[in-house]
Amino acid sequence: MTLPTKPLALTVNGQPVGPLDVPEGLMMQDFLHEYLNLTGARMGCGQGICHACTIMVEEADGAVREMRTCITGAHWFAGKKVVTIEGHAQHDAQGGLVALSPVQQAFIEHFAFQCGYCTPGFVTGATVLIDQLKRAPIPRAELEKTVTEALDKHICRCTGYVRYHTAVRDLILNTPGLLRG
Amino acid sequence: MTKRTILLTAAALVVIGAVAVASVFFGALETSVVSKDVDTPLSAQEMQRLAERGAYVAVAADCYACHTAKDGPAWAGGLAFETPFGTLYATNISPDKEHGIGAWTRAEFHRSVRDGVAKGGRHLYPAMPYASYREMTEEDVDAVYAFLMTREPMPVPNRENQLSFPFNIRQSLTFWNLVNLRRSGFEPDPARSEVWNRGRYVVDALAHCGECHTPRNLLQGMKPGAYLEGAVIEGVEAPDITKEGLTRMGFDPATLAAFMKSGVSAQGSMTHQMFEVVHFSTQYLTDDDLKAMAAYLFDLDAMPATSTPPPAPAPVDVAPPVASAARSTYLNLCAGCHGAEGQGIPHVAVPLSTNASLRLESPRNFVRAVLNGIPAQRFPGLERMEAMPPFADLLDDRELADLTNWMRARWGGRQPAVTPEDIAKLRERGHGGS
Numbered sequence: 001m002t003l004p005t006k007p008l009a010l011t012v013n014g015q016p017v018g019p020l021d022v023p024e025g026l027m028m029q030d031f032l033h034e035y036l037n038l039t040g041a042r043m044g045c046g047q048g049i050c051h052a053c054t055i056m057v058e059e060a061d062g063a064v065r066e067m068r069t070c071i072t073g074a075h076w077f078a079g080k081k082v083v084t085i086e087g088h089a090q091h092d093a094q095g096g097l098v099a100l101s102p103v104q105q106a107f108i109e110h111f112a113f114q115c116g117y118c119t120p121g122f123v124t125g126a127t128v129l130i131d132q133l134k135r136a137p138i139p140r141a142e143l144e145k146t147v148t149e150a151l152d153k154h155i156c157r158c159t160g161y162v163r164y165h166t167a168v169r170d171l172i173l174n175t176p177g178l179l180r181g
Numbered sequence: 182m183t184k185r186t187i188l189l190t191a192a193a194l195v196v197i198g199a200v201a202v203a204s205v206f207f208g209a210l211e212t213s214v215v216s217k218d219v220d221t222p223l224s225a226q227e228m229q230r231l232a233e234r235g236a237y238v239a240v241a242a243d244c245y246a247c248h249t250a251k252d253g254p255a256w257a258g259g260l261a262f263e264t265p266f267g268t269l270y271a272t273n274i275s276p277d278k279e280h281g282i283g284a285w286t287r288a289e290f291h292r293s294v295r296d297g298v299a300k301g302g303r304h305l306y307p308a309m310p311y312a313s314y315r316e317m318t319e320e321d322v323d324a325v326y327a328f329l330m331t332r333e334p335m336p337v338p339n340r341e342n343q344l345s346f347p348f349n350i351r352q353s354l355t356f357w358n359l360v361n362l363r364r365s366g367f368e369p370d371p372a373r374s375e376v377w378n379r380g381r382y383v384v385d386a387l388a389h390c391g392e393c394h395t396p397r398n399l400l401q402g403m404k405p406g407a408y409l410e411g412a413v414i415e416g417v418e419a420p421d422i423t424k425e426g427l428t429r430m431g432f433d434p435a436t437l438a439a440f441m442k443s444g445v446s447a448q449g450s451m452t453h454q455m456f457e458v459v460h461f462s463t464q465y466l467t468d469d470d471l472k473a474m475a476a477y478l479f480d481l482d483a484m485p486a487t488s489t490p491p492p493a494p495a496p497v498d499v500a501p502p503v504a505s506a507a508r509s510t511y512l513n514l515c516a517g518c519h520g521a522e523g524q525g526i527p528h529v530a531v532p533l534s535t536n537a538s539l540r541l542e543s544p545r546n547f548v549r550a551v552l553n554g555i556p557a558q559r560f561p562g563l564e565r566m567e568a569m570p571p572f573a574d575l576l577d578d579r580e581l582a583d584l585t586n587w588m589r590a591r592w593g594g595r596q597p598a599v600t601p602e603d604i605a606k607l608r609e610r611g612h613g614g615s
Contacts, residue, residue, distance in 0.1 A: 025512045025521050047529050048518060049567055071517025075509060 010077050012036060013087030022074050028067075029053050031074035032084060040085035040120045046070050050155040052121045056083040056128060063135065066128045085120035088127065102171055103127050110167035114158040121154050126168045133178040140179050143169060208355050211298075214315055214366045215291040219323075222287055228327040231320075235328025238321045241387040241470065242314065243462040247271045256281070257335035262308045263415075265401075267344035269308050277334035290326045291319070295366070297358060304354035306342075307361070312403065313389035316367035316382070361402035373482060380477025383470050388462065393419040393454065409478075417453050418545050420537070424479050428491045430537035435488035438475040441466070444560040447490075448537035452555055464561045494540060494594025499587050503597065507587030510580055514572065523592060529567045539593030544585050548599075548607045551581060578604040 003025070009018035012032075022031060032038040032055075044050035048071035056064040058081040067077075090098040100108065103126045113119045129150040138146055147168050156164065172178045223231070239245065248271050250259030256275035261268050276283035282290065285300050293299040297311035305311060314322075347353055367386055369378040384390050395403040396412040411421035420426060427437060431448050440446040444459035451459045463471070472484045499507070512521065515533070519525055523534035533539065538547040554571035576584070578601035585604070586597030 024509075025516055027517060047526065047567060048570070073513030073516065076513035 006075060008075055008078055010079060011081040012038070013083055014081075024073075024075065026074045028055070028069035028072050028074045028077055032069060038084050038086050041069050042117055042120055043070060044117070044121075044155070050118070050121070051125065051153050052118045052155070054121045054124045055085070056124055057081070058083070064128050064131045066124055085123055088123055101127065102175070103130065103168070106167040106171040107164065110163045110170070112159065112163040112167045113156070118154060118156045122151065122156070122164050125151050125154050126164075126171075129168065130172065130175070130178065133172060137178055137180040139181045143172060143179065147172070205355050205359055206352060208302075208352075211296070211355060211358060212362070212364050213292065213296050214363075215288065215295055216319065219288045219291045219319065223323060223327065227323075228330060231324040231327035232331045233328075235324035235326070237465075238317075238324045238387065239328055240462055240465045241383060242317070242325065243388065243458060244274070244325065246457050246461040247308075248274045254335045254337055256329065256332050257337035258339055259337070264308065264344075266348035267342065269306055269342045269344070270340040271308075272339045273335060273337050274329055275332050275335040275337075276330045277336050280336055280338050281334060282329065283334055287323065287326060291322050294322050294325070297354065297362075304351040304358075306351075306354065307357065307401065310389040310392045312362055313385060313392055315363055316386035318367065318382075318386075321387070357400060357402065360400060376473050376476050376484070377480075377482050379470070380473035380475070383466075383474050384477055388458075388474070390422065394422050413545070414454065417549055418541065418543055419454075420541055420546075422478055427478060430540055431491060431493070431535055432537075433488055433490050434472075434475040434479045434481060434484055436490060437478065438468075438471040438484075441471050441474065442468075442561070443564065444558075445531070445564055445566070447532060447535040449531045450558060450560070450566050452550070452558075456558055459560070493535070493592075496592070497590040497594055497596055499590045499597045503583045504587050506580070507583040510576070510584045511588070514575065515584075518567070518569075523588075528565055530569070531566060533588065534592045536592065539589050539595070541593075542595075544589060544595075544599050544603065545607060547589070548581065548585055548604060551576070551584070552608060573608060578602070578608075 003023035005021040005023050007019035008022040008031075009016070009020075011017065017036065020035060022035065029041055029043060032041055033043075041055055042052035044052035048068045051066075051068060053070040054066045054068055057067050057077065058064055064083070067082075088101040088104055090101075092098050099105075101123070103123050107113060107119065107123065107126075113122070129147070132150075133146075144165075147165055151161070151164060151168065154164075245256070247260050247262075248258050249255050250257070250271075253259050254275075256273070257277075257280075258271045258273040260271040262271070273281040275281040278284045282300075285293075289300040293305060293309075294311060295315045295317060297305045297307065297309065299305055342349070367382055370381075391403050391409055393414050394409045394411060396407045396410060398404050409422045409426075411426060412419050420430065432440065432446075436446055436448075440448070440451075441459065441463040444451040444456065444464065450456075466474075476482070476484050518530035519533045520530075523532055523536075525532035536547075538550065541547075550569065552571060552573040555566075555569040557566065557568040559565045572581075581604045582599050582601045585599045589595035589599070590597045
């Protein structure tokens, strides 16, 4: 059986990709795993529930949005700029690590994860939240609730969320400009 | 005719008119369906005997869903009803003597349920479906009364309604009642079977299906000429549930009865208010009552021995550019859960190839589901459906119009006539937007 294909071109972690011939109904996660060897967006439930598979999509105004790759077709991302978990930290030209992203660093410092399977999704979700707060700061009193709501859809089965929550809260408290009033 | 005669005639007419209006207002023309028999209180033994049956009748009449606020104390009222005339709050019907109905006599309870006139002559608003409960039998109303008196009294004060003038004058309901209330209670049709008559009784009197599924006139009364033909409630369509309407959606009597029990079918899952109806009421109905309802709604004297679903509608052609754009959207955003062929995933996402919302004349319910999503839902047994995300900011009006037209044509047999302007109108503008 041959699957009908369409050419797909997009920007992944700042690099232009394609055009590649990609099956019409292929999910983004399979495209990342099988075509680009970017396996960090995790396959959890495959039904859009656990959010271990999320990546960031940059909108025209530079804002980022979280998308589930297990239930979104690769062709939906045509022409868009996406950031996968592999694109959060800074690397030098040889691929050596220069610096983790602030969210990644905070998760390490707080021992936020244990097995790490859900972590790419949590990094993505927390990074999107911080981007939103840069654009629209919130009062201090709403912080805990906002963190809970932003990360609520991400499922973790071993650390019980508390350290993820604390890490994100502390990062927001220590980053100027995310809170107001 | 002299000037004087004309003046006198006019004056007389004004007086007669005023007297007529006053008679209506003060209830002189009100008809009660409550008999004198209920003036006699029920004995303790009768109350005890009736209470168990009353639990079932109260479930069938779905009293709890409105008379208990979400996560609030049982039977203590509080659920808000947004109406065009202001906000109403369901009342405390627990047997608390001060705030509930603990001090109500049997007769007062009957008058409120069937005539819409509460203790002390206070007129109820027809958000309380007394226009339907009017057809309840005396024994069933007694049973609910006996059951409610066995509940825990909840000392919770009633919330004050926020209604604009003149709707805040309860006595003005006499006019509404005069126009909209049946003169008598339930009368079985001797030409039809016991099953059909029981079905009609459950549908009309207890389950009060027409309160949502029958369109309302300007005075907010149910239009008798459009019985169960469907109406828009809180921005979504309560579909046509006449025999024709149900067949159009793909139901036959057996699958309809199963749908009311489980909340899930090939036609989709129960959403919006019907989710609550299944949750609080129809899942608990006896198989006999569910079958009677289904037989009655299909206008049959008995349930057919076998289930024969109506044939699927024939697909309609869609212009190739629309089909191509819509197919891409479908594969990119819908197929991950609903399947490339619309087959769905059991316990996760409903099938779309047989979905009722694509077969309805109006695209409203389909479009609103795509725009606003549907929360995760638990159904009787271990059944559940996962949340459908909202797509309002991922699809523009043109993309959603194309998707709607293609899906309705492909699986619903509907002409592709939805425009981007139609979609724009259906986008949510706050709670209950049109």
